[in-house]
Amino acid sequence: MKVSVGDVVLPGDFSEEIAAVGEKGKVILGPGLRKEVDGIYITKAGTLKKRAPNTFWVDNYQKRYIPARGENVIGIVVQKAGDIFRVDVGGSCTASLSYLSFEGATKKNRPKVVNGDVVYAKMLVASKDMEPEIVCVDSHGKKGRLGVLEDGFVFKCSLNLIRKILNPECPLLNSLKNEWPFELAAGMNGRIWIKANTMRETIALGNAILGSEYLSNDEIKSMCTNIASILAGHIS
Amino acid sequence: MAEIYKLIHPVKYFNDYLSRKIRPDGRAFHEQRNIKLNVNSIKAADASAVVKCGNTTVVCGIKLELATPKAEEPDVGFLVTNVELPPLCSSKYRPGPPTDSAQVTSTLVADIIANSKCIDLKDLSIVHDKLAWVLYCDMVCIDNDGSLVDACIMTLMASLKTLTLPKVTYDPETEEISVDTSVRTKLNVNGLPVATSFALYKHEQSNIVLADPSSYEEEMCGGIGANLITCYNNGILCGSQKFGGCNLSIECEEEALKIAKERAQAVEEVVDVCIKNYELEINK
Amino acid sequence: MGSDNTDLKDFKLRPMKCECNYLSKSDGSAILSQGQTVALVSVNGPLDIKMTNQSIEKATLEVLFSSKGGKPAIGDRYKEHVIRQTCETAILGSLYPRTGITVTIQEMEDYGGFLACCINCTCLALLNAGLSMRHTFAAVACAIDELGDIQLDPAPAQLAAARATMTFVFDSRNKTLVCGFTEGSFSEDAHSEALERCRSASQLVFDFYKDIVSKYSYVIG
Numbered sequence: 001m002k003v004s005v006g007d008v009v010l011p012g013d014f015s016e017e018i019a020a021v022g023e024k025g026k027v028i029l030g031p032g033l034r035k036e037v038d039g040i041y042i043t044k045a046g047t048l049k050k051r052a053p054n055t056f057w058v059d060n061y062q063k064r065y066i067p068a069r070g071e072n073v074i075g076i077v078v079q080k081a082g083d084i085f086r087v088d089v090g091g092s093c094t095a096s097l098s099y100l101s102f103e104g105a106t107k108k109n110r111p112k113v114v115n116g117d118v119v120y121a122k123m124l125v126a127s128k129d130m131e132p133e134i135v136c137v138d139s140h141g142k143k144g145r146l147g148v149l150e151d152g153f154v155f156k157c158s159l160n161l162i163r164k165i166l167n168p169e170c171p172l173l174n175s176l177k178n179e180w181p182f183e184l185a186a187g188m189n190g191r192i193w194i195k196a197n198t199m200r201e202t203i204a205l206g207n208a209i210l211g212s213e214y215l216s217n218d219e220i221k222s223m224c225t226n227i228a229s230i231l232a233g234h235i236s
Numbered sequence: 237m238a239e240i241y242k243l244i245h246p247v248k249y250f251n252d253y254l255s256r257k258i259r260p261d262g263r264a265f266h267e268q269r270n271i272k273l274n275v276n277s278i279k280a281a282d283a284s285a286v287v288k289c290g291n292t293t294v295v296c297g298i299k300l301e302l303a304t305p306k307a308e309e310p311d312v313g314f315l316v317t318n319v320e321l322p323p324l325c326s327s328k329y330r331p332g333p334p335t336d337s338a339q340v341t342s343t344l345v346a347d348i349i350a351n352s353k354c355i356d357l358k359d360l361s362i363v364h365d366k367l368a369w370v371l372y373c374d375m376v377c378i379d380n381d382g383s384l385v386d387a388c389i390m391t392l393m394a395s396l397k398t399l400t401l402p403k404v405t406y407d408p409e410t411e412e413i414s415v416d417t418s419v420r421t422k423l424n425v426n427g428l429p430v431a432t433s434f435a436l437y438k439h440e441q442s443n444i445v446l447a448d449p450s451s452y453e454e455e456m457c458g459g460i461g462a463n464l465i466t467c468y469n470n471g472i473l474c475g476s477q478k479f480g481g482c483n484l485s486i487e488c489e490e491e492a493l494k495i496a497k498e499r500a501q502a503v504e505e506v507v508d509v510c511i512k513n514y515e516l517e518i519n520k
Numbered sequence: 521m522g523s524d525n526t527d528l529k530d531f532k533l534r535p536m537k538c539e540c541n542y543l544s545k546s547d548g549s550a551i552l553s554q555g556q557t558v559a560l561v562s563v564n565g566p567l568d569i570k571m572t573n574q575s576i577e578k579a580t581l582e583v584l585f586s587s588k589g590g591k592p593a594i595g596d597r598y599k600e601h602v603i604r605q606t607c608e609t610a611i612l613g614s615l616y617p618r619t620g621i622t623v624t625i626q627e628m629e630d631y632g633g634f635l636a637c638c639i640n641c642t643c644l645a646l647l648n649a650g651l652s653m654r655h656t657f658a659a660v661a662c663a664i665d666e667l668g669d670i671q672l673d674p675a676p677a678q679l680a681a682a683r684a685t686m687t688f689v690f691d692s693r694n695k696t697l698v699c700g701f702t703e704g705s706f707s708e709d710a711h712s713e714a715l716e717r718c719r720s721a722s723q724l725v726f727d728f729y730k731d732i733v734s735k736y737s738y739v740i741g
Binding site for chain 3: 001008010011012013032034041043044045046047059060061062063064066091092093128129159214
Binding site: 336469481 | 594595597598600601602605606608609684691694696697698699700701702703704705706707708711712
């Protein structure tokens with residue numbers, strides 16, 4: 001079936017609109033789109049989106065992470081193998097993390113990482129044929145926000161929820177940060193790490209995030225105030 | 237050289253042949269392999285047959301047994317079919333319990349025989365609610381080079397056609413069973429179901445139907461076994477199964493049905509001639 | 521996420537109802553009812569599998585069928601084979617080399633047309649899992665009675681009176697036959713007529729998929 005931007009699409013549908021843009025110049029095909037001999041075909045179910053001038057993708061529901069280069073992910077160190085750590089990022093195989101890819105790490109000065117640690121890292125190499133590689137430094141050797149996450153609490157959610165809460169238009173984090181202090185790291189692999197002062201606040205935060213998955217922006221705002229009032233009521 | 241080419245570019249190797257309208261083993265697309273059939277070569281079985289379609293070799297043996305029929309169907313006997321794929325027949329199989337593909341083939345064969353209604357299970361009944369025949373039909377594949385279901389059905393039908401049932405007398409008072417092996421009657425077989433396998437391959441935007449595929453062709457067409465199996469009995473379709481391979485267009489289907497119909501007649505002739513020769517031999 | 525199929529037109533299928541993401545822990549899941557027939561499917565993957573089962577070219581597909589009684593039977597292998605072959609043509613396995621995709625089907629209720637229901641439910645679960653696919657697929661069952669009349673999506677009473685039953689699976693691109701299997705004997709004409717009617721009826725199933733997907737993309741978007 002022929003589809004255009006903004007439509008709900010299913011695998012097997014094709015878009016002449018994208019093909020037409022492609023004839024004039026370069027097009028960037030995001031997830032859920034595929035070029036075949038006779039046109040551009042959809043491979044995932046969701047909504048066809050466009051960002052001007054030439055980027056297209058399908059916004060679909062997904063829980064399983066497929067590694068993609070440049071994304072920030074939260075992983076759990078599962079094994080130490082010589083010079084590298086094996087990190088579970090939720091993909092089909094573990095990612096490797098070299099001990100040298102930490103800020104200030106040298107052969108003498110090894111970073112203190114043990115099995116079970118949670119790391120916030122960037123995907124450096126992600127290809128379907130190779131093991132993914134992650135790093136905890138940027139190209140200048142600075143750690144920035146990356147590195148081992150101490151304490152806190154990690155939970156899983158769908159990949160859409162991550163994209164939703166990281167969207168600048170989403171009011172969730174803005175509303176919550178005014179209510180009580182907390183730290184949060186969201187991995188594009190469907191994992192969220194949170195840390196607040198008390199256990200009660202941590203649980204409230206986690207529930208607020210998970211509860212926002214199917215809510216509209218207005219509903220999210222009212223939910224946040226609601227949770228904050230319950231939390232305040234119990235403390236006083 | 238060709239062998240190396242085949243290893244390095246397996247798909248291109250196959251495509252190159254097809255674009256010249258020929259298959260890697262030298263056959264045309266619709267050409268079938270030679271059939272060799274031999275009946276009653278196993279003396280330990282009550283009926284048997286060996287068939288060779290190209291390299292695919294299947295042996296079938298039928299063993300007779302007596303049993304009490306099921307209470308819910310007191311007038312019905314049993315026909316038990318089983319297909320075995322030992323490691324002998326292909327490097328794909330390991331020793332151990334029946335593999336998935338052996339179970340799938342068994343189901344396919346049993347379904348085709350049941351759907352074609354070539355054997356009336358009521359003929360196997362001897363005494364109402366007391367005694368009935370059980371036909372254990374075991375098919376063992378010696379060499380699996382594709383189109384396995386075709387060969388299985390052929391050898392099974394050839395065996396069933398030569399099967400004779402000894403006379404059984406049952407005394408209702410003493411419940412004594414006596415079997416007289418010297419008096420034998422032929423089993424009633426209605427028609428002769430013939431299965432025909434096809435592999436379907438998408439080549440340069442056109443779909444190609446390969447009749448009687450070898451195991452290599454089946455593999456290239458993405459199927460575990462053949463992609464399309466159609467079965468005729470007395471000119472009536474009694475089963476059409478399609479799995480995997482490229483999608484089947486209407487033209488391809490018509491093409492396949494035509495080939496299957498022709499093959500059904502050819503196979504019928506082969507089986508009839510073979511059985512006739514065998515009967516001449518023993519009556520000599 | 522539930523939906524009724526009210527638009528029945530000339531081709532009557534039993535009403536379909538579906539819930540996607542029915543299971544919280546699997547990567548994709550769906551429960552589908554067609555009339556009183558109900559199937560539940562869970563999809564997991566791509567995941568890590570044993571070295572021996574890995575294929576360097578494409579994802580290894582594993583299909584598990586469990587019947588209501590839970591006892592494995594030879595007939596189940598056949599159903600698994602049918603569903604695996606269908607999925608294999610639909611999923612773009614080459615995008616996930618050296619991984620495994622597991623599809624688990626649980627029989628809930630069988631009131632006719634069960635295998636068709638399983639296949640449709642599998643398609644919904646695959647869509648929910650977000651695996652890349654070449655096309656979607658829809659299965660339609662039909663029964664031919666003694667008079668030669670064709671009844672789409674038969675109920676148990678119609679199945680009992682049928683001379684032959686057929687199930688066809690079509691792809692969403694050109695509506696060509698992906699998979700098909702028959703029981704009983706029938707003429708060629710009956711076969712081709714049944715095929716055409718099922719082909720037209722498959723549009724209802726595709727519309728239903730679109731309906732389901734648009735409902736949930738509206739919610740998450």
